[in-house]
Amino acid sequence: MNTAALTGGTPKISIRDMTLVHVNEERRQSNVAVENLTLDIMENEFLCVVGPSGCGKSTLLSAIAGFMQPQTGTVTMNGERITKPGADRGVVFQEYALLPWKTVLDNVALGLKFRGVPRADREAKAMEYIAMARLTEAAKKYPHELSGGMRQRAAVARTLANTPEIMMMDEPFAAVDAQTRLSLQEELLRVWNDNPITVLFITHSVEEAVFLADRVAVLTPGPGKLREIVEIDIPRNARHWDTITSDPEFIALRDRVMALVRDQNG
Amino acid sequence: MIARRSRPFMRRGSAALTGILPFIALFAAWALLPALAGIPEFKLPSPGKVLNTFTNMMADGSLMAHVWASLQRLAAGYLLGNLIAIPLGLAIALNRAVSETLTPVLSFFQSIAGIAWVPLAIIWFGVGKGSVLFVIANTIFFASIYSTVIGVRTIPRVLFRASLSHGASRWDIISNVVIPGAMVQILVGLRTSMAYGWRALVAGEMIAGTDGVGYMTLEAVQWYQAEIVILGMIVIGVLWLLMDALLFTPIERVTVRRWGMVR
Ligand SMILES: Nc1ncnc2c1ncn2[C@@H]1O[C@H](COP(=O)(O)OP(=O)(O)O)[C@@H](O)[C@H]1O
Ligand SMILES: [Mg+2]
Numbered sequence: 001m002n003t004a005a006l007t008g009g010t011p012k013i014s015i016r017d018m019t020l021v022h023v024n025e026e027r028r029q030s031n032v033a034v035e036n037l038t039l040d041i042m043e044n045e046f047l048c049v050v051g052p053s054g055c056g057k058s059t060l061l062s063a064i065a066g067f068m069q070p071q072t073g074t075v076t077m078n079g080e081r082i083t084k085p086g087a088d089r090g091v092v093f094q095e096y097a098l099l100p101w102k103t104v105l106d107n108v109a110l111g112l113k114f115r116g117v118p119r120a121d122r123e124a125k126a127m128e129y130i131a132m133a134r135l136t137e138a139a140k141k142y143p144h145e146l147s148g149g150m151r152q153r154a155a156v157a158r159t160l161a162n163t164p165e166i167m168m169m170d171e172p173f174a175a176v177d178a179q180t181r182l183s184l185q186e187e188l189l190r191v192w193n194d195n196p197i198t199v200l201f202i203t204h205s206v207e208e209a210v211f212l213a214d215r216v217a218v219l220t221p222g223p224g225k226l227r228e229i230v231e232i233d234i235p236r237n238a239r240h241w242d243t244i245t246s247d248p249e250f251i252a253l254r255d256r257v258m259a260l261v262r263d264q265n266g
Numbered sequence: 267m268i269a270r271r272s273r274p275f276m277r278r279g280s281a282a283l284t285g286i287l288p289f290i291a292l293f294a295a296w297a298l299l300p301a302l303a304g305i306p307e308f309k310l311p312s313p314g315k316v317l318n319t320f321t322n323m324m325a326d327g328s329l330m331a332h333v334w335a336s337l338q339r340l341a342a343g344y345l346l347g348n349l350i351a352i353p354l355g356l357a358i359a360l361n362r363a364v365s366e367t368l369t370p371v372l373s374f375f376q377s378i379a380g381i382a383w384v385p386l387a388i389i390w391f392g393v394g395k396g397s398v399l400f401v402i403a404n405t406i407f408f409a410s411i412y413s414t415v416i417g418v419r420t421i422p423r424v425l426f427r428a429s430l431s432h433g434a435s436r437w438d439i440i441s442n443v444v445i446p447g448a449m450v451q452i453l454v455g456l457r458t459s460m461a462y463g464w465r466a467l468v469a470g471e472m473i474a475g476t477d478g479v480g481y482m483t484l485e486a487v488q489w490y491q492a493e494i495v496i497l498g499m500i501v502i503g504v505l506w507l508l509m510d511a512l513l514f515t516p517i518e519r520v521t522v523r524r525w526g527m528v529r
Contacts (some may be wrong), residue, residue, distance in 0.1 A: 018336060065427070066430075066431075067427055067430075084430075085427070085430035085431050086430075086431070087432055087433025087435065089431055089432070090431055091427065091428060093424050093427070093428060095422070095424050097422075097424045097425055097427070097428035099425060099428075099429075099442065099443065099446070099447075100525045100526060100527055101342045101446035101447075101449070101521075101525040101527075102442075110429070110432050110442070111433050112375035113438075113442075114429075114432060114433040114435065114438050115433050116382040142493075142524065142525055142526055143526070144525070144526025144527075145526070155428075158432065158433070162432050168431075208386065242300050
């Protein structure tokens with residue numbers, strides 16, 4: 001994956017000079033969240049976007065997901081303009097966004113249901129992803145009966161079961177406790193190794209970004225512009241929390257990204 | 267597992283017991299006060315007299331005839347009112363143009379909903395079933411519609427976005443997100459509108475009815491038969507309690523309670 005990113009490969013998502021503006025009609029205000037951003041997300045790479053809170057990370061994701069349109073510039077997938085949300089771009093949210101009135105099984109099968117897959121087929125496929133997320137025991141439970149970590153695993157399973165072309169995650173582990181977060185990060189990498197897919201992962205945690213990513217894109221404080229892209233060439237088999245924190249390469253990259261983030265704050 | 271299941275059950279059991287206490291107190295006051303305070307029987311008949319009236323009216327079938335007439339009318343008005351209110355509420359919540367068009371006119375008529383329409387209803391439909399039905403449906407419509415609107419508007423935006431990013435069509439959104447997401451409030455609307463419907467029914471029958479529990483109580487007033495009035499009030503209250511316990515509470519238990527949306 002790294003090599004594809006380094007050598008150019010094919011961009012899955014291409015963002016060119018994109019400006020994103022939030023318009024509040026009632027208060028007649030407009031708020032520039034992202035300005036002149038140019039960024040490629042390569043096929044099957046794991047790209048992390050970091051930046052301080054309010055710098056426009058979620059807004060950037062909204063544009064790729066098709067929840068909002070750029071004011072100027074373009075955002076394309078496979079060369080085609082993104083105009084509306086679709087199953088090819090699955091999103092995992094910080095708030096889990098599982099439907100409270102559906103069991104884990106029905107939530108994970110949701111995208112397949114929307115696409116008209118017959119019940120027996122979609123449930124069989126959903127159960128595979130539920131097993132992958134180690135939730136088999138909880139398949140018949142409702143989201144409110146699960147812990148935060150289990151809910152987020154279900155949300156990831158829901159997105160992957162729908163086999164999108166890109167999975168976008170907006171600070172997905174920010175709401176769980178620190179211990180659970182570490183294991184969710186390792187599990188995400190295990191699952192991603194078995195299911196190669198383009199990932200856009202948004203976080204405000206530099207450590208998390210460097211641990212997960214092939215490349216880390218650092219945004220400037222609002223309005224967000226691209227500050228720099230840092231390649232993370234730590235081998236995939238070295239991505240374990242019990243050893244990586246003493247890996248000099250990890251420490252060096254983390255400090256470098258940290259400096260890029262802090263530089264513009266202070 | 268057994269312990270976890272039996273606890274809510276016990277709680278429900280003891281709640282039902284404490285809920286009966288005020289009724290016992292009221293009944294005791296009703297039985298004892300007239301003698302203590304010297305209230306004449308024609309103003310406040312004794313429980314025995316009301317019970318007597320109840321057995322007589324059950325025997326000659328007149329009570330059931332009135333109750334049945336009221337229930338049919340209530341059911342018709344309830345269906346009519348809610349079948350318009352809920353879809354229209356969804357449309358208002360989901361579509362800005364519908365909302366902007368209808369909100370002012372609905373606010374205008376909301377202030378004069380219900381029994382304020384009785385005089386005009388009598389002119390339009392005459393004294394009888396048509397007028398009462400119109401008044402009930404009108405009351406129920408306004409008691410229900412805003413619950414649906416609020417229910418939809420308070421669904422977290424992220425649930426719409428998550429569904430759209432998993433390929434939902436407009437219809438998928440309505441059936442998988444909007445209706446279940448608004449269910450807590452839709453049930454509130456169904457429940458409150460039933461209660462308001464009862465009141466409108468009784469009031470409507472008093473003014474424009476020819477039969478029913480409301481008509482029965484008003485007719486009794488002309489003969490100073492307070493025992494029939496009190497009987498009518500008890501019948502209305504008991505029917506409402508039964509509906510709540512047998513209809514709404516079970517629906518709630520298998521939907522919003524199961525989903526963890528209300529505690
Ligand atoms: N719906 C909205 N309406 C108006 N302004 C918004 C809206 N959402 C976000 N913003 C503003 O856009 C900027 C970027 O927000 P966001 O993309 O959520 O940042 P981040 O995800 O990096 O914390 C912030 O200044 C925020 O206040
Ligand atoms: Mg954000």
